[in-house]
Amino acid sequence: MYFSSSFSNIFLIISWIFISYITYRLSRTIFKFIQIIFIYLILPIFYKTNFKKYRERWTVVSGGTDGIGKAYIFELARRGLRKFVIIGRNKKKVDDIKEEMEVKFNCKVQAYIFDFYDGDFKELRKFLSNINIGFVLNSVGVGRKYLEKFGENPEADEQIMKVNCYGATEFMSCCLSVMKKNGGGQFVVMSSSQGVKPIPLLASYSASKSFLSFICECINHEYKTIEVQTLIPALVATKLTYYQSSSFFVVTPESFAKQAVSTVGVIKKTAGCLNHEIQMLIYQLLPWCILKHLIMPIYWIHKRRMIKLHGEKMPSTKEVSESSKIFRNV
Numbered sequence: 001m002y003f004s005s006s007f008s009n010i011f012l013i014i015s016w017i018f019i020s021y022i023t024y025r026l027s028r029t030i031f032k033f034i035q036i037i038f039i040y041l042i043l044p045i046f047y048k049t050n051f052k053k054y055r056e057r058w059t060v061v062s063g064g065t066d067g068i069g070k071a072y073i074f075e076l077a078r079r080g081l082r083k084f085v086i087i088g089r090n091k092k093k094v095d096d097i098k099e100e101m102e103v104k105f106n107c108k109v110q111a112y113i114f115d116f117y118d119g120d121f122k123e124l125r126k127f128l129s130n131i132n133i134g135f136v137l138n139s140v141g142v143g144r145k146y147l148e149k150f151g152e153n154p155e156a157d158e159q160i161m162k163v164n165c166y167g168a169t170e171f172m173s174c175c176l177s178v179m180k181k182n183g184g185g186q187f188v189v190m191s192s193s194q195g196v197k198p199i200p201l202l203a204s205y206s207a208s209k210s211f212l213s214f215i216c217e218c219i220n221h222e223y224k225t226i227e228v229q230t231l232i233p234a235l236v237a238t239k240l241t242y243y244q245s246s247s248f249f250v251v252t253p254e255s256f257a258k259q260a261v262s263t264v265g266v267i268k269k270t271a272g273c274l275n276h277e278i279q280m281l282i283y284q285l286l287p288w289c290i291l292k293h294l295i296m297p298i299y300w301i302h303k304r305r306m307i308k309l310h311g312e313k314m315p316s317t318k319e320v321s322e323s324s325k326i327f328r329n330v
Contacts (some may be wrong), residue, residue, distance in 0.1 A: 003033060004329045029284040035276040039267060040259060051079045054186070057134025060085045062171050068138035068190060068236055075103040075261045076135070084108070085131060087124075087171075089115045089255045091195070116140050118157060124176040128222065133179045139190035140168050149289030152202035157204040160323060164208035169215050176219070176226065184225025189216050192272060193234045193280060197288055200296065213269070231260055234276040237239035237314035243303075251275050 059081050062070040065088045073084060080199075084107055088094040096113045101107040110131075114124055144156050172187065179185040194202055195209025209232075216230040235250040251273055251315040260272035271277045282291065 001086035003076065025285055025287075029281055031227070032281060032284050033278075039263060039270070040274040040277065042265065044262050047266075048263060049079070049266070051076070051081055051135075051264075055080055055082060057132045057181050057182070057185070058083045058085050058110075059137065060087065060128065060133050060175060061137045062087045062168070063141060063190070064088065064137065065090060065097050068253050068256060069137065070097065071257035072137055072139065072188070072261065073101070075254075075257040076082075076137075077107055079261060081135065085110045085112060085158070087112045087114050089113065116163050116171065117142075118162075121170050121174065124171070128174050128178055131178065132182050133175055134182070134185045135173070136175050136179070136185070136187045137166055137190075137214075138172055138187060140164075140171065141190060147201040149201065152286065158202045160208055164205070165211050166312040168212055172215070172219070176223070179226055180223060184223070184227075187216070187219070187226065187228040188192040188260075188264060189228060189230050191216070191230050193232045193276065194256050196232060196283060197292070198278075200276060208321075217269075227265070228268065229264055231272040232269065232280075233260075233272045234279050249275070249279065 008228075022122050026245040044259050054181060059073070059076060061069065061073050061084060066071045069220045073086075077084075082105070084101060086094050086097055086109060088111075091111075091113050094113060098111050100108040102111050102234060110244045112124070124172075140163060142160045144160065146153070148156075168189075172189070174185070189212060192205075192209040195211075195213055198210075199207075202209075215233065216228045218225065219228045236253055236256050256273045256276075258276065261270070263270050271280050286294070
């Protein structure tokens, strides 16, 4: 009788713990859902981000010649910003963007050719030290053709870590001191939803984006006059992801940029658009020990898709070097 009573009490305690945990998960998911509905659907009706304070200062951009970066700076120009410094590796692309912005938006644009993989950051720092920086878009990044286990393609891993970690953060370091000297400003940094949790088959990429997000959070605590917004989008239809058409899960760069720009000064970390925020709700609802088993089949499907697109042959060292130049968003 005593044993039966003790067992019932233990079962009751476990039940209450389980119910409390489920309630906690559901509550924070509902709260997050309400928050994103307010930020993306309600707030834009009566509040517009004020970009006037940045109009007479320079907006410095890394990775602005393709995809999200290009769409984002075009949206900034539509919101009234007129002075841009475009930093990129591909001279033709940088010059094309410069000309397009000058013609379409009557912007004043400076071009600076720089490779974030092996460029001289001392020279970049020297160049930026003479510019009154008010706004920074840091969207430089490297992707890859194949989904691989860490160590199977060390050359690709090295380039991802150099550009996405060292290159992206050293660029921020170059801008911070100048921005602080001139009264502060705004950073927008392109991270990724794949850096929220460790993603097998994308180990170096996932880790590099997590690293970038952590740096941004630290800077937010270290500087009173400088604010950093971290964007953690899911799939966007760019050459980096190999998706050409949009859907509920895959948004266009233009749609993403329009929504993301509206969140500047509103929230410090966001997926950037309503579609992706809804997708990210699953992180609130399910614990990672369960979620990882649901996510992995998706990445195995994506791996087969990459093989179908590029063939089963793994790239050589030379091919990796060439392909990384294609996938650098600069």
